[in-house]
Amino acid sequence: MNSEQKLKDIWFAGGCFWGLEKYFSLVPGVINTAAGYANGNTEQTTYEEVCRGDAAFAETVQVTYDSFITGLENLVFLFYKAVDPTTVNRQGNDRGIQYRTGIYYTSEEDAEAIRRVTEEVRKKYASPLAVEIKPLKNFIPAEEYHQKYLDKNPSGYCHIGKEQFEAAKRGNIDPADYERPPDSVLKDVLSPVQYQVALENGTERPFGNEYWDEHRKGIYVDITTGEPLFSSRDKFDSGCGWPSFSKPVDPAVTVEKEDASHGMDRTEVRSRSGNIHLGHVFDDGPRDRGGLRYCINSASLRFIPEEKMEEEGYGAYLPFV
Template identity: 45%
Template structure:
């Protein structure tokens, strides 16, 4: 036994600390099964939990508290506003089925990101909205998504939702978990009276629950080297250097199939085949955008004449120009470059994540 005693002592010094560390690790770490975690605050966690649990790819949602200075806080402490914590949710999701960028976009569409004093009927710092990032990638996506929302024009007021590093997340008391399921009548009454749904409907309309992103989803544009590796020389010249492809010698000028046209880099839905017409110019032409929020126009004086350039909002890519010589009902001609677009046939919409547009063709 004396021979093995030093070895036994050494093993104890290695194993015991490791066990203690494992036992005290916060619940914020990613799981070993490939699932990931996101943490958000959007006012009453009963509501944010119910909004996120209905998403495909979300495995579970836990209501809790984070961002403050009191360890293991109670609901009474947090609701008093004295702990610095906010009501928050921690979302466990499958990244093969849903992206973090989508979750961030989903948050925007289920809160009032312009409210610095709480959310809807719930007032106080403990109900403020926030994104708590777990790593640099989440920070980059959340920052880009917030910037896109600011530029979208959807909200007239400044976006005040904080983006903060996650520290410790404390699960709330058991009776708060799945409250909307356990106490359906009370929850529905509270939600109706809170004003949340009226605000969201007025702000987003029929885009509220759309699976395909309208302002994102939190797209981070690649750098020059990555773009050059992703795109053909012609695609790069058109989208990044505001070039023009040859007429009658491009992919979509004569395309008559049903489907939608999306930005070749960001994937933003831009135009529909239902608004495409034969303009005789040799370039794909449309009477209007499928998603106006994804289109940006600006004055172009490069060719000694004033034209209106069309760009994608999230991708910030040159698409073409819009002219006032199109057919009714708009009188506009969105003259686009095929090299800036990718066509998604109607039969592929569902599998490529654009399922919300299937009904557009029914």
């Protein structure tokens, strides 16, 4: 099921733009990518001039994304997975001011989101980060030769590894970190309602479930694996009696399937790693949030309030709530 689109742009610099352009083109929710030169000191430039460092441009990728599908926080986290944020004017074999790392924005709202994620990333490094976070001063599209370079030249040079490209396809959350226990174990640890809803495609009662009127900040995770699924920031009161969200915390963590049960034509939502029944998605959600309503059973979720996220291992997702 498709959302309405609300397209936004963000600009990332991180070594050779050939690889970074390909990397972001694989991310769910990214609509378009373009290689170019950003934050230099002239109105026009060429690749040769950029390589000489004459006007201090950075090789940069413009990323156009559907903010109703993926958030800026997701993209910034993925950026940090593709670069070494501690090196100055260098990524891989690429050296020079044009290969510096940077994130360029056009709104203060975006700047705040970038800084929140960057602060969480900073905690993982002993060395200071060398990523410049600045307003976009200018962006000049690169020559056609450089656009979608790795699509046209699959064996071309790239400083980003194959595993990182695969991670981009998966989104920000790695399913390998969230393994579902055997059903025999789940039978013992889940309540009868949780087991019936999550593993047997059941439905709990409206207005009588655990999270339908939960208003605290926090994250909702798969009851069987702990994989992050939904954020309190995307939760809204739909009046249906079940928790309702405008989108998942990452578009890759849910799977949609056609559901013709009970004589209805619906779209079922399942979790990616746990493959459990979550609920259904409908197109009657708030238009200013994309138009979707993820109607989810509380019994398939575990809520972790904001103040406990760090101690339970979800500190990296604090910028999402």
